[in-house]
Amino acid sequence: MPLVMNQFQKTPRLVFRMLATVVLVMALVLAGFSGAEANDPGSNLEVVVDVVEDSSAQAKPEKSRFENLRWYVVSPFTEQGRTNLKFLIDGTWSTLLMSMLALMISIVVGLLIAIPGIAKNKPLRSTNVIYVEFVRSIPLLPLILWVYYGLPEIAGIQFNYFWAGVFALALSDSAFEAEIFRAGIQSIPKGQAEAGRTVGLTYFQTMRYVVMPQAIRRILPALGNQFAYMVKMSALVSVIGLQELTRRANELIVTEYRALEIYTILILEYLVIILIIGQGVRWLERKLNDDNEDVLSKTKPVANSTE
Amino acid sequence: MIETVPAIEMIDVNKWFGDFHVLKDINLNISAGERVVICGPSGSGKSTVVRCINRLEKHEKGTIRVDGMQLSNNRKAIAAIRNEVGMVFQQFNLFPHLTVLENLTLGPIKARGLSQSDADTRAMALLERVRIPEQADKKPGQLSGGQQQRVAIARSLCMEPKIMLFDEPTSALDPEMISEVLEVMLELAEEGMTMVVVTHEMGFARKAADTMVFMDEGKIVETGDPKTFFEAPRTERCKQFLDQILSH
Numbered sequence A: 001m002p003l004v005m006n007q008f009q010k011t012p013r014l015v016f017r018m019l020a021t022v023v024l025v026m027a028l029v030l031a032g033f034s035g036a037e038a039n040d041p042g043s044n045l046e047v048v049v050d051v052v053e054d055s056s057a058q059a060k061p062e063k064s065r066f067e068n069l070r071w072y073v074v075s076p077f078t079e080q081g082r083t084n085l086k087f088l089i090d091g092t093w094s095t096l097l098m099s100m101l102a103l104m105i106s107i108v109v110g111l112l113i114a115i116p117g118i119a120k121n122k123p124l125r126s127t128n129v130i131y132v133e134f135v136r137s138i139p140l141l142p143l144i145l146w147v148y149y150g151l152p153e154i155a156g157i158q159f160n161y162f163w164a165g166v167f168a169l170a171l172s173d174s175a176f177e178a179e180i181f182r183a184g185i186q187s188i189p190k191g192q193a194e195a196g197r198t199v200g201l202t203y204f205q206t207m208r209y210v211v212m213p214q215a216i217r218r219i220l221p222a223l224g225n226q227f228a229y230m231v232k233m234s235a236l237v238s239v240i241g242l243q244e245l246t247r248r249a250n251e252l253i254v255t256e257y258r259a260l261e262i263y264t265i266l267i268l269e270y271l272v273i274i275l276i277i278g279q280g281v282r283w284l285e286r287k288l289n290d291d292n293e294d295v296l297s298k299t300k301p302v303a304n305s306t307e
Numbered sequence B: 001m002i003e004t005v006p007a008i009e010m011i012d013v014n015k016w017f018g019d020f021h022v023l024k025d026i027n028l029n030i031s032a033g034e035r036v037v038i039c040g041p042s043g044s045g046k047s048t049v050v051r052c053i054n055r056l057e058k059h060e061k062g063t064i065r066v067d068g069m070q071l072s073n074n075r076k077a078i079a080a081i082r083n084e085v086g087m088v089f090q091q092f093n094l095f096p097h098l099t100v101l102e103n104l105t106l107g108p109i110k111a112r113g114l115s116q117s118d119a120d121t122r123a124m125a126l127l128e129r130v131r132i133p134e135q136a137d138k139k140p141g142q143l144s145g146g147q148q149q150r151v152a153i154a155r156s157l158c159m160e161p162k163i164m165l166f167d168e169p170t171s172a173l174d175p176e177m178i179s180e181v182l183e184v185m186l187e188l189a190e191e192g193m194t195m196v197v198v199t200h201e202m203g204f205a206r207k208a209a210d211t212m213v214f215m216d217e218g219k220i221v222e223t224g225d226p227k228t229f230f231e232a233p234r235t236e237r238c239k240q241f242l243d244q245i246l247s248h
């Protein structure tokens, strides 16, 4: 195993990790179904077999259960499989676009909600608390249903399912973003904002140029988490009919009658998307830190020698 | 015309942190070009006095005027006063995500609307003056404490203030770095900058101060010129304090 790792060390970590995980998941799925057949004496199965005293009869259904898998419905090597795969993968765009729009909106709203949360003024702070407590206690699925089926009755506007999804996801996430931003801003020492004010910056300039750039570096991992979470939660929007990844998988199962194979592909789709997001966030983190701490350690000797 | 407006005027200033009466009837009159050194035991309210001058803390009672402008909740007045007052902190408070040069130019560019090149020129001249022009492109974290504090002084000067406030500028420094910072401060004093310095560096006080202020328990206990202050302190409390800090 270490050998394999070494071999791959030079290749981009992204590719390696993705492949490794995909292979692992596939292997687990297959092993799970072939496992019963391969069970050695001493396992639970053996006990059952002893009681029934017909080991061949017991082994048969296990074997056929494994053989029942019809990977060809999603195999890239058959015509039918390719068509199905394309149908499934075409949902990626909806899932991604919806999640990204929702993320952008929730970041903006979250920031707007976080700022009163750090104010000295009590009423301002309570607006923050009320919003956060209220919004984060709404479960996402009912919220999606409420926005899609309920809101038009009072708002007089009918969202299409895409925007209903974006809106519900963004609203639900904004409370979490607000908390992340508040924590991030509060983690920056008070002296930073004070120094900003003493060099003549206004409150918002101090936020914009002094506090936020430092806070963002600290909350980047948390923002990445929220994005991954958002992509996964976007699956719930399938209930109102948006043809994103999950909806497409469900529709395909209706025609192919193969849940295991199609849901496996569905899970792998999410997995790949979230792995890519994770790598993107790590890359951003490295890039931001390169301007900062990383460079420090590399150039420290130079700093000392110029003294 | 004779300059009659005091640089800083504090009249019966009182401040509370909750129930804690931190400043009690502070009266202080500082004229332009005057160097005032404030000392006193920990917790006596020195920092709070200095921070009230540029409204990092809000006083509850009394009057503070800076260059004739009265401090109130009026944002414009606060901004105008902050424009004239520079501040150097014990913990430097440099912006760690910006280079040394950017630390200096942020205020002039964003608050004063200077062009990038004008701001850079001004900043480089100041870095020369505090003798670290070669560090301009580094991040603060790469500098020694003494260098960081000199950058902080240059950052304040880059806003061309009329008054400089120093709150224990050398307390966070290793002993061998204290003198390089004090040197810069002495030069500033010689050039006639109005300075309010909280420090326990009595060598600096003797050389630079026009007026010594001793604070204890939120009150100004004693003020005077350095000579009488050090040689013949009038109050027992002040004498004790001086004995303590001068004994080592």
Ligand SMILES: Nc1ncnc2c1ncn2[C@@H]1O[C@H](COP(=O)(O)OP(=O)(O)OP(=O)(O)O)[C@@H](O)[C@H]1O
Residues within 6 Å of the ligand: B017, B020, B022, B040, B041, B042, B043, B044, B045, B046, B047, B048, B049
């Ligand atoms: N934000 C605050 N809230 C409550 N109490 C405070 C606050 N800031 C300072 N104090 C208290 O006010 C008193 C005076 O503080 P200040 O910082 O002005 O003292 P100092 O003379 O500068 O002391 P030091 O030499 O330790 O810096 C201290 O007892 C301190 O605990």
Ligand SMILES: [Mg+2]
Residues within 6 Å of the ligand: B046, B047, B048, B167, B168
């Ligand atoms: Mg202090």
